[in-house]
Amino acid sequence: MAAITQTLRPATESNTIWGWITTIDHKRIGVLYGMTSIFYFLVGGIEALLLRMQLASPNSTLIGADTYNQLFTMHGTTMIFLVVMPASVAFFNLIIPLQIGARDVAFPRLNAFSYWVFLFGGILMYSSFFVDGLPDVGWFGYSNLTAYTFSGNHRVDFWVAGLLVLGVSSVAGALNFIVTIVNLRAPGMRLMRMPLFTWTTLVTSTLMVLAFPVITVALVFLLFDRQFGTNFFIPAVAGGDGGDPILWQHLFWIFGHPEVYILILPAMGIVSEVIPVFSRKPLFGYPFMVYAVISIAFMGFGVWSHHMFTVGLGPIADSFFAISTLLIAVPTGIKIFNWLGTLWGGSIRFTTPMMMALGFITMFIIGGLSGVLHAVVPADTQQSDTYFIVAHFHYVLFGGSMFALFSGIYYWYPKFTNRLLGEGLGKLHFWLMIIGFNLTFFPMHFLGLQGMPRRIYTYGSNMGWDFWNMVSSIGSVIIAVSTLVFLVNLFRSFKSGKVAGNDPWDGATLEWTMSSPPPHYNFETIPTVYSRDPFWEEKEKADAAGTPIKAPVSHGHPHMPSPSFFPLIAALGLSLAAAGTIFSNVLLAFGILVVLIGVYGWSFEPATKPGAEHSGH
Amino acid sequence: MSSIPAASHSAPAEPTTTGLNHRKILMWAFLASECMFFTTLISTYMIYRHRSLIGPFPEDIIDIPVTSVSTFVLLMSSLAMVLALSALQRGDIKRTKIWILATVGFGTTFLLFQVFEFNQFYHEGLSPRTNIFGSTFFTLTGTHGAHVTIGVIWLLSLFFAAVKGKLKKENALNLEIAGLYWHFVDIVWIVIFTLVYLIAGNDSGVVPPAGG
Ligand code: HEM
Ligand SMILES: [Cu+2]
Numbered sequence: 018m019a020a021i022t023q024t025l026r027p028a029t030e031s032n033t034i035w036g037w038i039t040t041i042d043h044k045r046i047g048v049l050y051g052m053t054s055i056f057y058f059l060v061g062g063i064e065a066l067l068l069r070m071q072l073a074s075p076n077s078t079l080i081g082a083d084t085y086n087q088l089f090t091m092h093g094t095t096m097i098f099l100v101v102m103p104a105s106v107a108f109f110n111l112i113i114p115l116q117i118g119a120r121d122v123a124f125p126r127l128n129a130f131s132y133w134v135f136l137f138g139g140i141l142m143y144s145s146f147f148v149d150g151l152p153d154v155g156w157f158g159y160s161n162l163t164a165y166t167f168s169g170n171h172r173v174d175f176w177v178a179g180l181l182v183l184g185v186s187s188v189a190g191a192l193n194f195i196v197t198i199v200n201l202r203a204p205g206m207r208l209m210r211m212p213l214f215t216w217t218t219l220v221t222s223t224l225m226v227l228a229f230p231v232i233t234v235a236l237v238f239l240l241f242d243r244q245f246g247t248n249f250f251i252p253a254v255a256g257g258d259g260g261d262p263i264l265w266q267h268l269f270w271i272f273g274h275p276e277v278y279i280l281i282l283p284a285m286g287i288v289s290e291v292i293p294v295f296s297r298k299p300l301f302g303y304p305f306m307v308y309a310v311i312s313i314a315f316m317g318f319g320v321w322s323h324h325m326f327t328v329g330l331g332p333i334a335d336s337f338f339a340i341s342t343l344l345i346a347v348p349t350g351i352k353i354f355n356w357l358g359t360l361w362g363g364s365i366r367f368t369t370p371m372m373m374a375l376g377f378i379t380m381f382i383i384g385g386l387s388g389v390l391h392a393v394v395p396a397d398t399q400q401s402d403t404y405f406i407v408a409h410f411h412y413v414l415f416g417g418s419m420f421a422l423f424s425g426i427y428y429w430y431p432k433f434t435n436r437l438l439g440e441g442l443g444k445l446h447f448w449l450m451i452i453g454f455n456l457t458f459f460p461m462h463f464l465g466l467q468g469m470p471r472r473i474y475t476y477g478s479n480m481g482w483d484f485w486n487m488v489s490s491i492g493s494v495i496i497a498v499s500t501l502v503f504l505v506n507l508f509r510s511f512k513s514g515k516v517a518g519n520d521p522w523d524g525a526t527l528e529w530t531m532s533s534p535p536p537h538y539n540f541e542t543i544p545t546v547y548s549r550d551p552f553w554e555e556k557e558k559a560d561a562a563g564t565p566i567k568a569p570v571s572h573g574h575p576h577m578p579s580p581s582f583f584p585l586i587a588a589l590g591l592s593l594a595a596a597g598t599i600f601s602n603v604l605l606a607f608g609i610l611v612v613l614i615g616v617y618g619w620s621f622e623p624a625t626k627p628g629a630e631h632s633g634h
Numbered sequence: 635m636s637s638i639p640a641a642s643h644s645a646p647a648e649p650t651t652t653g654l655n656h657r658k659i660l661m662w663a664f665l666a667s668e669c670m671f672f673t674t675l676i677s678t679y680m681i682y683r684h685r686s687l688i689g690p691f692p693e694d695i696i697d698i699p700v701t702s703v704s705t706f707v708l709l710m711s712s713l714a715m716v717l718a719l720s721a722l723q724r725g726d727i728k729r730t731k732i733w734i735l736a737t738v739g740f741g742t743t744f745l746l747f748q749v750f751e752f753n754q755f756y757h758e759g760l761s762p763r764t765n766i767f768g769s770t771f772f773t774l775t776g777t778h779g780a781h782v783t784i785g786v787i788w789l790l791s792l793f794f795a796a797v798k799g800k801l802k803k804e805n806a807l808n809l810e811i812a813g814l815y816w817h818f819v820d821i822v823w824i825v826i827f828t829l830v831y832l833i834a835g836n837d838s839g840v841v842p843p844a845g846g
Contacts, residue, residue: 123656123660124656124660188667192660192663192664192667193660195659195663196656196659196660196663199651199652199659200650200651200652200654200656200659201650201651201656202651206651226663226664226666226667227666227667227670228670229667230667230668230670230671230674231670231671231674233671234671234674234675234678235674237773238678238773241762241769241773245762245763246762246763247762247763247768247769247773248763248765248766248769249678249766249769249770253687257687257688258686258687258688258764258765258766259766260682260685260766260769261682261685264678264681268674268678271674617791
């Protein structure tokens, strides 16, 4: 217990609520991100369960059309922007400084700002519920359904304002991690020695920085269309003037496709850490892995119109995007072969993190294969907007991202709590989840091929869709049970899990060299790195020499920047301003004023309390 | 967050992996993001070129000579910015203050031109909701104007810091980073001026597709 008290309550940090609110420690911010994202996973999961209950039987009137629209919209939006992305950012926060040998991120206060903006953005979007009901235009909010004429209440306004705010959070966070990784690596950690998770974080952050401005502009256009009567996405009517609803689709997917890589690359990074450790072999084909990640990110900007094959862009555009989409499967395949190559001949330990990682590989292959089918235009014309698509993206998002994120939780939880998550419950969680998952989503392939459209709230029993829908709904209940098992494990192990020690898995990277939980300042002395798997190398040398590795001893600790509440104020102002775009210009102006106050306070506040000499940033 | 061992307490400059300051890299990365931001805005303008069905069209109201003057003013502000930074790096605080103020002055003049232009257009019947030209034009140039405004506020804060003696040779980086932002905003204007004013300034309404 003493150990736990330490992580969440490091000696130098106050563990009051105020201490958490003003924290700028990357580990605490990571915990905040992680907990918020788990909370939203439950929210999004309950929404999904309601959807599945409605669809379990034909002609059901359980929740009805309007509620169904709200729920699938918020389910999708939640899972993407409030679950998978922040969960990835939670891992960036928890792991990156430790993996690269840094005391914190480059801009600790900006980091706190990102978290608060994310939190308020989510709250802002959901507060729609209390005004007009939840947003109901689907997670990609196609024009011109979002036009004022067709969505006359405030639902879409909340969706727009919420996404704008969340975008600020993502970009601010991503900028921070780019600088951190580029500029705060321990001596000797050259680019080609960085752990793969660090690599995927760098690339994902770059994608965020480049992709989010596009959706921001598109959302601003939409905001103007709705608030000021412009016509960016509204076609001309007789005697008037107008724009083109298809522009929204282009802008959305120029953001949207890189976004799916934002969702999957961190997951791939996690798996690339877990598999070598539990195979006791260095990652196979490391340079290929790195170049594959980079080329996926690069090509990710050139495939967006595969979401628009049925729009009628013409054969030239369709062929171009079909080919580019097929090509992007190549680096993805390279990654899969490299994971298999790592497993090959390794001495594999089937721990829960490893099972989750293997689950990731298998499920992701299925999702990837159906993805390649979508790249074939004639096939996609059949599949578009059917349950086949729903099956596909759940295989990559749930089977892919979520399995890997769970793998990461089981893998790194001991580092921050000094407790292992229970292996028994962990295996139960895994098996229930993978069975429930396949039961829920595999039948959706059949339903889709039988022509069941996505986003319908009910269907007639003459369609022949009854059986697989029922199977799918039963599967979703099993997923829910598995989630409960996970939560029980999370809480039980926190108190009474097996004590982990510093290096429970025989890890290869720097985070395992330090105490569990790591001290507030992470490294007493910044290590020097000589290889790709520095800790394995160190342990081998120590074994050869017969000298045990000394645990780091503490002699007084480095000064760390002081807590601050200005990030919170600036974040609050930003969200008020965003809410102002919905309700009143006075609120908008007030919000901007609060942002200014926050930013000024922030820039004039010394990064470190008087007396401490180290400069912050 | 210096990466120096705990023992060394007097940390003069933070050693970083690249040797560059964190904030400078942050600004460069942010500007990359801004590039995508303005690319989207400008592309939208160009995609919607010739799509307006009703006037006023660009050829009816865009005034290239007047905007050339304001463009020149903005370019001068970049020059002043360069001079301010070089003065500060030499430790010449007096000239630093003068040149920062000049930058602010040029920037504000540019903004006044824009206010004047928007007013003018409004009186000639172009508003953001008149037609798609109006929507895209005001959104693009207005967003750029907002960026200039932020730059002006930022530079004013640095000016007051200089007056209070807080902006010194040692932290010239503060000004350098503001300068990066300022020059970027200027460059964006050059693109806007070229595409929206010089090239598309003579556009009329819907043009039938070439090759019929
Ligand atoms: C807990 C298990 C889950 C179940 C039972 C489930 C079920 C569903 C259902 C029934 C739909 C609506 C399909 C339609 O009517 O068109 C849907 C949509 C969606 N789901 Fe899930 N889902 C789950 C988990 C996830 C996860 C983990 C993610 C992402 C990481 C996700 C992302 C999405 C997205 C993006 C949509 C599309 C929303 C839209 O059409 O706008 N889901 N899901
Ligand atoms: Cu895509």
